[in-house]
Amino acid sequence: MRIRTRFAPSPTGNVHIGNIRAAIYNWLFARHEGGEFLLRIEDTDLARSTPEAVRTVLDSLAWLGLTVDNEPLYQSTQRERHLEVAEELLSKGAAYREDRGGTGRGEAVVFKMPGCDITYDDLIKGPITKKAADLKDFVIVRSDGSPVFHLGNVVDDITMGITHVIRGDDHVENTFKHAAMYAAIGAPPPRFAHLPMIVNAQGKPYSKRDGDAYVGEFQEKGFLPEALFNALALLGWSPGDDREILTREEMIEAFTLERVRSSPSQLDMTKLLWFNGQHLKRRAPEEQVAGYVAALRQQGLWREDISEDYLRAVIACMGERVRLYSELGEQAAYFFTEDYVYDEKSVRKRLLKEGALGILREELSALEAVGEPYTAANTEEALRALAEQTGRTMGDMVHPVRVAVSGTAVGPGLFELLATLGRARVLARIRRTLEKFETQE
RNA sequence: GACCCCAUCGUCUAGAGGCCUAGGACUCCAGGUUUUCAUCCUGGCAACACGGGUUCGAUUCCCGUUGGGGUCGCCA
Structure with missing residues (x-):
């Protein structure tokens, strides 16, 4: 049978990294198995499901390269089918009508749990059993006639032919309800796999106050999609060897649900930055x-x-x-600007040191004598000659010039820096620096 | 509270009874290379939550404790 997974977000705005990680695993699994990765928009809560919110979901998926194999199925279009199934359940005696709590709101359709223990074999957590006594009947159609999440979710998964449901840990309790519904409907149940949660830097569940929780935030900060993908994929899964930096293809190749851990994890921003650097230099x-x-x-x-x-x-x-x-x-x-700041510490250490400005003036003449092309080799040669003449070290030569042209004591190799900046800028900056600090001395 | 799940360095992880005096990665520290910083190379700090079993032998299996989390809606 062809493997089919799905990502079924309710479009309520930005996509949380926990959700997108679930999408990544669904995608990786489907691709690894040569199956299909489908998308369903659970938009039955019309108030919260705006077109912009749907757009955001689509954008996030596209940005991360999570290619979808179908036109997204909008759950709101399936309402009739949901209600049909509810009727079938009613006629089979697997559900009943009741005014729950006697609120006078009218009768809802309630699914009847089978009255026996239910066990399902989670692909990540292993077999989990729930006692009959802990299983309660639940509403599948509200008294106003609208289908509830559980009904729509199961019915849609059946119509889409989903074989593997890979989702967040917060759905394990629902799985017993869903398993019972598959049985009552008479449809073969999919396999279930529940992913551990991603927690914040404090090891707690994410709250609205936490930053770095949504895909869009990483995108805005300039993170590379392949870096975020890689980092998220390795949160809870590992290829089994010591590889950390992986391409999409390598991850597809290595991905199995057996290698997904069942304990929660946190996304370390420092390591994410490292991932980004690694992927950046590969671009x-x-x-x-x-x-x-x-x-x-x-x-x-x-x-x-x-x-x-x-x-x-x-x-x-x-x-x-x-x-x-x-x-x-x-x-x-x-x-990119002539208006760069002079780092105070660097200036004190490299320019205002005894004799530094004098050296810089000599270097200015030496660098003026270098014509085009203003290559790293040419400028280096000039300063080496000057160092030899005056019996100074290259360190004495390099530091004042660096601070003069960049304002800081740290940066690329000086001669590459000069070559990149170009002759005109270099000379102008040294002159300006001399002027600025000689009067200050 | 009830039910369910989870538990290896600060963080991400390897480990599926002996290969573990627990390996890798990020971070950090020291040294080397370099004109500075970064890179790179070498080295270092740092963990099996606790208590019982089972076993010739437990990080690995079982039970309990502790801690953390999830779920208990006519939300999704």
Whole structure:
């Protein structure tokens, strides 16, 4: 039989990482088995299910590359089918009408539990049994005639031909109800697998106050979809060897439900950042450009006259110092503005030290003497010659220039930095720095 | 409260009775490389919640305790 899984979110706004992780596992499982991954929008709560909310769900799936094999089934379109099944259940005696609690609201349709213990074999947790005494009848159609979640969920899974229901831990109790309904309807039940919850940094369930809980937040912060995918997939699942950085294909290849853990876990932001850095450096340079431009634009550092060649040079220059697009602007705004800040500590240590400004002035002459092309090799040669002449170390040479042209003591190799910045900028910045601090001394 | 689930370094995890003086990753620390930082290399700190069993032998199996979580709706 062809494997079929589904993701069945109720579109109530942003998609939580716990839910998207369930979607990832459904997708991975279906792809691994050569089956299908379907989407159902559980939009019966019309008040909360807006078109924008549906859009958000679709966007999140698309962003993460979770390709769906069907046109999404909107649960609200299935209402008649749900009610039909309720009638069948009624006529079979598997359900009855009752004014629950005698509220006078009218009669609801109540599903009758079979009166025996129910056991189902969870693909992740193993067999779980519930005693008959702990199983209560429940409403499947409200007194106003609308179907309840349990009815719609089961009926839709049957009509969609779902073979494996992979969902959050919070549904285990429902599974006994659902299993009983499959039996009453006379449909073969799917296999169930319940994923442990993802908890917040305090090890507690997520609350509205917690940040970093929704897919959109990571997207906005500039995380790479493949990095979030990878990190989330490895929360609760592992390939069985020591691999951590995996491509989608490698995960599909290795994914099995047997290797999913049954204890909750938390998403560590520091490690997520590491995942991002790893995936970032695996991206082709041309793929990176757009991401950097978007981040720089957001930071107000982008100007349309900046050439792509220049940006590429900057990216190459910064190398693995950047793990997230936004870190480029944070760490090295000086590539994009003349108005960079002079880090106070760096200035004190490298420029205001005895004789530093004198050295810098000598270096200015040496660097002025270097013509185009202003390559790393050429500028290095000039400063090496100066160091030899004056009996100084390269350290003495490098530090003042670095602070002068970038305002900070940390960054890429100095000569790559100079070559990237270009002759005009370098000389202008050194002159300006000299002016600024010589008068200050 | 009742029922169900969970429990290995700070975090993510490997481990399915002896291969474990418990392995890997992130973070952190030290050293090396480098003009600085980052990368990279080397090394280090750090865990089987507790108590009983079962067994020649338990991180691994069973029971209990403790702790955490889920569910108890005419919500989904």
